[in-house]
Amino acid sequence: MTNILVVEDEPQILRALRINLKARSYEVATAERGVDALAAAARHLPDLVLLDLGLPDMDGTDVIHGLRGWTEVPIVVLSGRTEQSEKVRVLDAGADDFVTKPFSMEELLARLRAVQRRRDSAAEPGAPVGAPVVIGPSTVDLLSHTVTRDGSGVRLTRTEWAVLEPLLRHPNQLISIPRLLSEVWGQAVGDGGLLRFHIARLRRKLEADPQHPVHLLTEFGTGYRFVPGRAAVGPAGS
Ligand code: CA
Secondary structure, eight states: OEEEEEEOOOHHHHHHHHHHHHHTTEEEEEESSHHHHHHHHHHHOOSEEEEESBOSSSBHHHHHHHHHTTOOOOEEEEESOOOHHHHHHHHHHTOSEEEESSOOHHHHHHHHHHHHHHHHHHHSOOOOOOSOEEETTEEEETTTTEEEETTEEEOOOHHHHHHHHHHHHSTTOEEEHHHHHHHHHSSSOSOHHHHHHHHHHHHHHHOSSTTSOSSEEEETTTEEEEOOBOOOSSSOOO
């Protein structure tokens, strides 16, 4: 059974959520204010949090920050605010997904299941990387933590390794900014700008043309993706 904490101050929505979640065998705890949500999370240790952004006593983003101080529980945000910048702000704060009001119950339930599945598979270690990974002119050995480029050793900082490893262990997969932040700094709170800084440094050290990366790719506003392989010989086609 999945324990879910539902944080919502509108009685009708709260009631509908409670009925529908219980019908799907969720164990439901509820809170109507941010301060109660934080207390309830500490008390119930939920498997999943569904969080309304507009609460009477605080902004839902502050609830996310409060939770991310000590737990990696998946958080799905419910909000009437639809701007892209708002979504990015909430995901950067450490939420796992964002559902816009008004929402369909079926879609919301599907998103909750998806977030749980993602979290369950993320909890398993990535495929062990035995063979060295080729990034254009560079070869990265994750076992010995060494990098060679054109026959010479390249030194990466501890943070650069921490950013690079999750990407290399999941080739071709989009790794979201919150997930990368939490892998590197232990919590999904923080500034995507710091990640951009380290990714830029990794490109300078590893990519043939850091200004036009072909292996360490940015998915704008969402995350990063590692595409393996040796760089094509000769000038780039575009
Ligand atoms: Ca509200």
